[in-house]
Amino acid sequence: MSPATGFTGMWRDLLPLGRDTRSGGYRRFAWTPADTETRDWFRQQAADRELTYEEDRNGNQWAWLGDPRGEGAVVTGSHLDSVPDGGAFDGPLGVVSAFAALDELRERGARPARPLAVTNFADEEGARFGLACVGSRLSAGALTKEAAYALRDAEGISLPRAMEAAGHDPETIGADPERLARISAYVELHVEQGRALDLTGDPVGIASAIWPHGRWRFDFRGEGNHAGTTRLADRHDPMLPYAETVLAARREAALAQAVATFGKIAVVPGGVNAIPSLVRGWLDSRAADQTTLDSVVTAIEGAAREAAAREGVDLDVVRESFTPVVEFGHALRTELGKVLGRQSEGRAVPVLPTGAGHDAGILSAAVPTAMLFVRNPTGVSHAPAEHADEADCLAGVTALADVLEELACR
Structure with a gap:
């Protein structure tokens, strides 16, 4: 053969x-x-x-x-x-x-x-x-x-x-x-x-x-509520700062000639007619050198915290893995x-x-x-x-x- x-x-x-x-x-x-x-x-x-x-x-x-x-x-x-x-x-x-x-x-x-x-x-x-x-x-x-x-x-x-x-x-x-x-x-x-x-x-x-590359978990914790009866002004919707963070990741990666991707998301409770209480997203980011990668992830986290604060949402960021x-x-x-x-x-x-x-x-x-x-x-x-x-x-x-x-x- x-x-x-x-x-x-x-x-x-x-x-x-x-x-x-x-x-x-x-x-x-x-x-x-x-x-x-x-x-x-x-x-x-x-x-x-x-x-x-x-x-x-x-x-x-x-x-x-x-x-x-x-x-x-x-x-x-x-x-x-x-x-x-x-x-x-x-x-x-x-x-x-x-x-x-x-x-x-x-x-x-x-x-x-x-x-x-x-x-x-x-x-x-x-x-x-x-x-x-x-x-x-x-x-x-x-x-x-x-x-x-x-x-x-x-x-x-x-x-x-x-x-x-x-x-x-x-x-x-x-x-x-x-x-x-x-x-x-x-x-x-x-x-x-x-x-x-x-x-x-x-x-x-x-x-x-x-x-160098790694994975970071972003946990946006807000207030679950009814999607049809809760005024927009009264909401603490974690999906909003999550969405802004996705856009920030693309923006910061492009500026640094790196890559950053939110490719996985978990929403709790996950109902069409419910405001989420938790939005958990996973960031994958990579760059040609350590300094660039650190600056990109730091900028993304900073944008996420600003967006979360505006919506009255708590944020935890955990680095789940990293390879130099x-x-x-x-x-x-x-x-x-x-x-x-x-x-x-x-x-x-x-x-x-x-x-x-x-x-x-x-x-x-x-x-x-x-x-x-x-x-x-x-x-x-x-x-x-x-x-x-x-x-x-x-x-x-x-x-x-x-x-x-x-x-x-x-």
Whole structure:
């Protein structure tokens, strides 16, 4: 079986899992039946290639070519979970490409001198429990067991309860420094979440850095009342300052050349004919540097407090997660550039930053990490229209195989 045939078959088998027939998007939330289906798919791919399969203490999946306890391992992969109604490529492209790259190495007759592994990190998107990269954060020690146990989904189900229901022992979760110490490099392939490569005409690029980013919860608490009988002058409606805050976020982000988005909202009690008592909105903001991000979020919070005060509404702001800027190591990044440059007959491979968070960014504090991007012709991501042409996907597989051969076989 050729690597191209293998890629196509894997993609075909994975495509229907967790797909919503109404939206066409994916709902592969952590520790749900859809997530279990994708995890079973991963396990089967490992078995088909006679790789050693294991699941670590945090629910991350590993498929090993070579000794899992060996030193200097080279690891590649991504994640299989999704955002609500997400696209098919964000995460899964990296996992499918990793298995296909191993197939290509075998086709070439390459002999790894060190262990090689494909991984699927658990709960990268954070769609269910509100915190991104849970599996890699736990392994890297960036999320404590106590903090993980406090995570709840919209139904009030805790993370450990959800893990237990899916057959994983939550008592084992926590930092995994011994495993990470055996890894010499982690290379994550990902569909580009933007159009930079489409504009340059390149099928594959290399990541330079991940912008600092975080999530903040804004709780506007007003006075619930009747929508038909309460005079406008007598209202303390939390929806009004929330709406002004959304506009302020767009304004401040534009001024700073950053991004800020309110993409999730909860309204209590949620009746059409009732003035809300609580409006809870979640802000996602990202910028090229820490100073800019801090100034944007501070300005948004300031505007929110002014608007809340005018309406007689209380406001609480809680930072739920934060990831500082990640500058991928220059040594590994340069090595990737040389490898891919040889394959492109000396043409420089684009090096570009991204505003999207990834497991590679979390692991970078403990392991040398790098990322490859595959062209996205529309730039759409986190939506059903997310796409990459098959030719570009296969170019990504070849690029990843070239990198793995250089890192693990020489």
